[in-house]
Amino acid sequence: MEIPNPETNQPRTVLIDPVTRIEGHAKISIHLDADGQVETARFHVVEYRGFETFCEGRPFTEMAAITARICGICPVSHLLAAAKTGDKLLAVTIPPAAEKLRRLMNLAQICQSHALSFFHLSSPDFLLGWDSDPAKRNVFGLIAADPELARSGIRLRQFGQALIEALGGRKIHAAWAVPGGVRAPLAEGLKERVLGQLPEMFAIAERALALFKQLMDTKLGEEREVFGSFPSLFMGLVGSDGRWEHYGGGLRIINAEGSVLVDGLSEDAYASVIAEAVEPWSYLKFPYYKPLGPEAGSYRVGPLARLNLCERIGTPRADRELIELRQRGGRVVSGSLYYHLARLIEIVACLEGIEALLNDPGIEGRHVRARASVNALEAVGVSEAPRGTLFHHYRVDANGLIEKVNLIIATGQNNRAMNRTVTQIARHYLDGAHLSEALLNRVEAGIRCYDPCLSCSTHAAGSMPLQVRLYGADGALVEERIRG
Amino acid sequence: MAPMERSWRSGSVVELVIGIGNRLRSDDGVGPRLAEEVEAWGLSGVESMAVPQLTPELAPRLAACARVLFIDAWLVDGVDASAAAAPLLESLEALELSAAPPSRFSHHSTPQALLQLAEGLYGQRPEAWWLRVPAHGLELGEQLSPATAAQLVPARRALRCWLDRDA
Amino acid sequence: MTVITLTIDGRSVATASGATLLEAARAGGSAIPTLCHLEGLSPVAACRLCLVEIDGDSRLQPACVTAAAEGMVVRTTSPRLAELRRTVIELLFTEGNHVCAICVANGHCELQDLAVAVGMDHSRLPYRFPSRSVDLSHPLFGLDHNRCILCTRCVRVCAEVEGAHVWDVGWRGEHCRIISGLDQPWGAVDACTDCGKCVQVCPTGALFHKGDGTEEKEGHPEQLQVLVRARQQGGAP
Structure with missing residues (x-):
């Protein structure tokens, strides 16, 4: 593509060709106003993954296996949401051991997903600085700077993965969680093995916390204020006693001042408070809090939202960290850079939760599956995925064949916050009408705060390169950069 | 062996085959499909796995083996989509220099990045190869397109050749 | 019970008269794939997987419904059958x-x-x-x-x-x-x-x-x- 070079007025092409297996681009467009200032920026997700139509006409009992394949990074989240929706179609209360086992798997999942996000994708930004050589500002630069940190990220991920594998069998896609419970009780010897590994995992999490807190207080002072720091609503699950929750409880929505707008709401009633807007430039749907409209009603979900929403986590180590977080960022923390800190705190909460569950004799129950036939024709299941609240909504016919499916995913709910974050970063760092490396690095890092999982929401088989376009006030393309 | 230990064992696996892709995405599933075939061959000293994408925890397993083969779909479009596109078995050493730094934007990693990770963190890097099988469609579905399916025979031949079993 | 002898895959097989080729072949150690056939149900020869070659007969015959006969020469595997x-x-x-x-x-x-x-x-x-x-x-x-x-x-x-x-x-x-x-x-x-x-x-x-x-x-x-x-x-x- 030929585009004019703003410096020489000669057409020039800034294209870095992406390599194999590319189907879609995550596109970011930055629009300038007449004064050359950033007017708005948008994060577009351009290809739609047709899973919702794919499911129609299938028995609802297959939904767990189908939706678990949406994503290779977090199959557990869809598995649990599908199983919970299935429980409600059967209208059963699942055996207590089954709920504990599902909770155990979700904690392992959140733990390993956060480990990938923090240790491998994001920490190079913080440790190596924005203006360092982009070829080195990645996990390999991190190896040179702090190999132990990189190794410990892998250990933490292995820990979570191995626990998930041990619970669900080698093939996690085979749908271990089913409507009515789970397929197999806790395996012999797993408890002792996992408990034996926990001290090392706590040490890893706490070292990372100490490191990141120190960076937040020093080097990252500016980013703290610029990376998605704006008031917004937050939504997520909260336990009935105000505790941090990831599997049950009710929906809570708070505003930036901490006022509770919605509390204890059953997921069945989500449609009474949440509507989904569709924008012509993105295939992601934009859910928002109905009473306030699409703009003011946009909310954030995920680790930071969960910590903002709860009164306390309910486990000692994580609660100490939560208090520290609130000392740094206030009762409702509004800067998205804090998502990283929230992730680390949640890792601690997950480890403590895993410990408590394994020490609970109830988890060793042998009855783990309730059997029933279809007793409800419509149901909504919800769980907290690592990235935020995940809704599955099915309507079935009298025999249990799927008639309609709606999935509300975390990345969609954070979509507007990602746009605002990119806008904020572009306003701060755009230097004239030129997409500098430093800007691109920060835009990427701004989006990484939300750890968006694009394979979940879109049609990407493998890597998704980033395409950033800068538009002038007249709508003309000024510059384009692509990163594979 | 329990999964917890499996990820850390060393010595027993000499050759590792990793098929990358999503089996519900038509031709993208060709890598996992071939990796599962290798597993069914039951060769001693060969471990085979199918993964939707490469993630960092594979690095210690790479570091523990002598040779690794990545099997991936390679999307050919338009002009290249002719039946002439054939599986390509290449050494990854040669490709090293031209490899771009891996993106941290998605959760996807590249074989080169994973190898560097194995070397940087665990001090070991296996001899690495890449088998790329032409893919023609990545829509929802479990079947391979006829053009990709037709490449299974040469791909299998390349696999056997790499494993140094009768081709 | 009359016993008949026939040749299946080069082996001489003795079987009761009235047995099908499938029964005779399995008794003689030849594995013939089947799908619609199930012991205990009447055979229908619907799936055509059990087709075999019989010397002197240009057509392939489904083993599940073809009676074994004295002196028959039968092949249960061949490139043609595999295809x-x-x-x-x-x-x-x-x-x-x-x-x-x-x-x-x-x-x-x-x-x-x-x-x-x-x-x-x-x-x-x-x-x-x-x-x-x-x-x-x-x-x-x-x-x-x-x-x-x-x-x-x-x-x-x-x-x-x-x-x-x-x-x-x-x-x-x-x-x-x-x-x-x-x-x-x-x-x-x-x-x-x-x-x-x-x-x-x-x-x-x-x-x-x-x-x-x-x-x-x-x-x-x-x-x-x-x-x-x-x-x-x-x-x-």
């Missing part, structure tokens, strides 16, 4: 909608096992992607026409063993499908005794227990043989 069997399996796969990854029978499916056995790594024939329905109207069982290969084991077991004759084959050509009752929803057929024999003998995931998820269905056709033998001999098996 044919693979094509049969490819036809079955392309005719329906078989998505193994999410199927209840994944890992315990006779069609899947046969695809491996005949070396079908892909289909050389185009997939037809027919639009077919799922019947979940029965309180205990389900029927997914997408996975039905029309082997008619269910039809036979219900008519011959259970005596209820709930199942039949309706329509023709590409519209051919298994029907229950007078082409009613399964759950509306009073004749059904809810015995589940059809589910046990189904070689794929077409008939299944409601509530089963992916990979959870394991058919048990051998239970049928125990039952049939017990009835023939009288008394408990």
Whole structure:
């Protein structure tokens, strides 16, 4: 593509060709106003993954296996949401051991997903600085700077993965969680093995916390204020006693001042408070809090939202960290850079939760599956995925064949916050009408705060390169950069 | 062996085959499909796995083996989509220099990045190869397109050749 | 009982007169793949997997319904037969909608096992992607026409063993499908005794227990043989 070079007025092409297996681009467009200032920026997700139509006409009992394949990074989240929706179609209360086992798997999942996000994708930004050589500002630069940190990220991920594998069998896609419970009780010897590994995992999490807190207080002072720091609503699950929750409880929505707008709401009633807007430039749907409209009603979900929403986590180590977080960022923390800190705190909460569950004799129950036939024709299941609240909504016919499916995913709910974050970063760092490396690095890092999982929401088989376009006030393309 | 230990064992696996892709995405599933075939061959000293994408925890397993083969779909479009596109078995050493730094934007990693990770963190890097099988469609579905399916025979031949079993 | 002798795959095999080629071949140690055939049910030679070559006969014959005869020379494997069997399996796969990854029978499916056995790594024939329905109207069982290969084991077991004759084959050509009752929803057929024999003998995931998820269905056709033998001999098996 030929585009004019703003410096020489000669057409020039800034294209870095992406390599194999590319189907879609995550596109970011930055629009300038007449004064050359950033007017708005948008994060577009351009290809739609047709899973919702794919499911129609299938028995609802297959939904767990189908939706678990949406994503290779977090199959557990869809598995649990599908199983919970299935429980409600059967209208059963699942055996207590089954709920504990599902909770155990979700904690392992959140733990390993956060480990990938923090240790491998994001920490190079913080440790190596924005203006360092982009070829080195990645996990390999991190190896040179702090190999132990990189190794410990892998250990933490292995820990979570191995626990998930041990619970669900080698093939996690085979749908271990089913409507009515789970397929197999806790395996012999797993408890002792996992408990034996926990001290090392706590040490890893706490070292990372100490490191990141120190960076937040020093080097990252500016980013703290610029990376998605704006008031917004937050939504997520909260336990009935105000505790941090990831599997049950009710929906809570708070505003930036901490006022509770919605509390204890059953997921069945989500449609009474949440509507989904569709924008012509993105295939992601934009859910928002109905009473306030699409703009003011946009909310954030995920680790930071969960910590903002709860009164306390309910486990000692994580609660100490939560208090520290609130000392740094206030009762409702509004800067998205804090998502990283929230992730680390949640890792601690997950480890403590895993410990408590394994020490609970109830988890060793042998009855783990309730059997029933279809007793409800419509149901909504919800769980907290690592990235935020995940809704599955099915309507079935009298025999249990799927008639309609709606999935509300975390990345969609954070979509507007990602746009605002990119806008904020572009306003701060755009230097004239030129997409500098430093800007691109920060835009990427701004989006990484939300750890968006694009394979979940879109049609990407493998890597998704980033395409950033800068538009002038007249709508003309000024510059384009692509990163594979 | 329990999964917890499996990820850390060393010595027993000499050759590792990793098929990358999503089996519900038509031709993208060709890598996992071939990796599962290798597993069914039951060769001693060969471990085979199918993964939707490469993630960092594979690095210690790479570091523990002598040779690794990545099997991936390679999307050919338009002009290249002719039946002439054939599986390509290449050494990854040669490709090293031209490899771009891996993106941290998605959760996807590249074989080169994973190898560097194995070397940087665990001090070991296996001899690495890449088998790329032409893919023609990545829509929802479990079947391979006829053009990709037709490449299974040469791909299998390349696999056997790499494993140094009768081709 | 008269004993006859014939040659199967170069081996001399002695068998009772009246035995089928399939029985003789299996007794003689030759493995012939089958799909519609099930010991305990009448043979129908519908799937054509068991075709064999007989000297002096230019046509291939289905082993399950061909009587063994004195002096016959039979081959159960040849490049021609291998090619044919693979094509049969490819036809079955392309005719329906078989998505193994999410199927209840994944890992315990006779069609899947046969695809491996005949070396079908892909289909050389185009997939037809027919639009077919799922019947979940029965309180205990389900029927997914997408996975039905029309082997008619269910039809036979219900008519011959259970005596209820709930199942039949309706329509023709590409519209051919298994029907229950007078082409009613399964759950509306009073004749059904809810015995589940059809589910046990189904070689794929077409008939299944409601509530089963992916990979959870394991058919048990051998239970049928125990039952049939017990009835023939009288008394408990």
